[in-house]
Amino acid sequence: MRATVLHSAGDVRIEDVPDARLVEPTDAVLRITSACICGSDLWRYRDTEAEAEPKRMGHEFVGIVEELGADVRTLQIGDLVVAPFAYSDGTCDLCLEGLPTSCQHGGFWGWGDIDGGQGEAVRVPFADGTLVKLPVAPDDALMASLLTLSDVMGTGHHAAVGARVAPGRVTAVIGDGAVGLCGVIAAKRLGAERIILLGRHADRTQLGREFGATDVVAERGEAAAERVLEMTGGGAHSVLECVGTSDSLGTAIAITRPGGAIGRVGVPQEDTIPGARASFMSNITISGGVAPVRSYIEELMPDVLEGRIEPGRVLDHTVDLAGVPEGYRLMDRRESIKVLVRP
Ligand SMILES: [Zn+2]
Numbered sequence: 001m002r003a004t005v006l007h008s009a010g011d012v013r014i015e016d017v018p019d020a021r022l023v024e025p026t027d028a029v030l031r032i033t034s035a036c037i038c039g040s041d042l043w044r045y046r047d048t049e050a051e052a053e054p055k056r057m058g059h060e061f062v063g064i065v066e067e068l069g070a071d072v073r074t075l076q077i078g079d080l081v082v083a084p085f086a087y088s089d090g091t092c093d094l095c096l097e098g099l100p101t102s103c104q105h106g107g108f109w110g111w112g113d114i115d116g117g118q119g120e121a122v123r124v125p126f127a128d129g130t131l132v133k134l135p136v137a138p139d140d141a142l143m144a145s146l147l148t149l150s151d152v153m154g155t156g157h158h159a160a161v162g163a164r165v166a167p168g169r170v171t172a173v174i175g176d177g178a179v180g181l182c183g184v185i186a187a188k189r190l191g192a193e194r195i196i197l198l199g200r201h202a203d204r205t206q207l208g209r210e211f212g213a214t215d216v217v218a219e220r221g222e223a224a225a226e227r228v229l230e231m232t233g234g235g236a237h238s239v240l241e242c243v244g245t246s247d248s249l250g251t252a253i254a255i256t257r258p259g260g261a262i263g264r265v266g267v268p269q270e271d272t273i274p275g276a277r278a279s280f281m282s283n284i285t286i287s288g289g290v291a292p293v294r295s296y297i298e299e300l301m302p303d304v305l306e307g308r309i310e311p312g313r314v315l316d317h318t319v320d321l322a323g324v325p326e327g328y329r330l331m332d333r334r335e336s337i338k339v340l341v342r343p
Helices: 039-047 144-150 152-164 178-189 204-209 220-234 244-256 278-281 295-305 321-332
Strands: 002-008 011-014 028-037 062-069 078-084 122-125 171-174 194-199 213-217 236-241 258-265 285-288 317-318 339-340
Touching: 002 321, 011 295, 011 321, 028 078, 028 144, 028 321, 039 321, 062 144, 144 152, 144 295, 152 178, 152 236, 152 258, 152 285, 152 295, 171 178, 171 244, 178 194, 178 204, 194 204, 194 220, 194 317, 204 213, 213 220, 213 278, 220 244, 236 244, 244 258, 244 278, 285 317, 317 321, 321 339
Parallel strands: 171 194, 171 236, 194 213, 236 258, 258 285, 317 339
Antiparallel strands: 002 011, 028 062, 028 122, 028 339, 062 078
């Protein structure tokens, strides 16, 4: 079968790889019908060292069940399913506590001998615990939005939950990428009335306005912080940090009102959290982390199916498998917010 393989920085290729096949009796094999390229794929795409092992790519996908291990109980051949960006057994204590990203037996796509999702097929470990059935056909008009439940919509939601978004709490979202834009959707869904989006790409912040942002701040760094403090009379109650750099987290701390909360979901690019003293003195809660999106799929799916949210609008380019390398280039040059892959 063909799949996406990263060789070194900027060198991503579509190659023949061994066919996905059942290994454990709890596995499923899916034929991928839709996948995406993620902003977090770009971190690997930009940083990989030349001598590193080739890496399989892709962790957001929808597919049709083609083969099932003998112990899989909840799925049938032919089911259309969405996978979260981490696989999990669904039965260990951490899964039962709602944190499948910390599953005792789980892991992430494209690491070690685990397939990536940007390919023709994928082996799914712990199919019962990992996959969620979709009640639509693979070519359904809602497919792009359903696909975002694998990562960006659930991640934006996790930021909003961590930031304790609720009616009456002024909310700020840092980052106008796919996750930040989904954070706007999530904040509005949880009742935020005023949503300030910090982003400097006019086409993206315009989509943010359509998703529910009431104000846009295009300045960066200290200028952005001053602007938000002025607009809010002392800061936002809830801040969604959707970038992951130390500058961005510093801005988040600077614009959070005393007693407020930050939900951080941008993958940290540094090992330290800035502003330890400032956040301490203002009783700011710094929450968030890698989003347990498997726990959110069933909660968010009805809103997609009934058209209340349209996170699939962040997918502004579509490519076939051969077009995946160009998709990476488009996202790397910020010419696309997020790329949909139809193998
Ligand atoms: Zn588990």
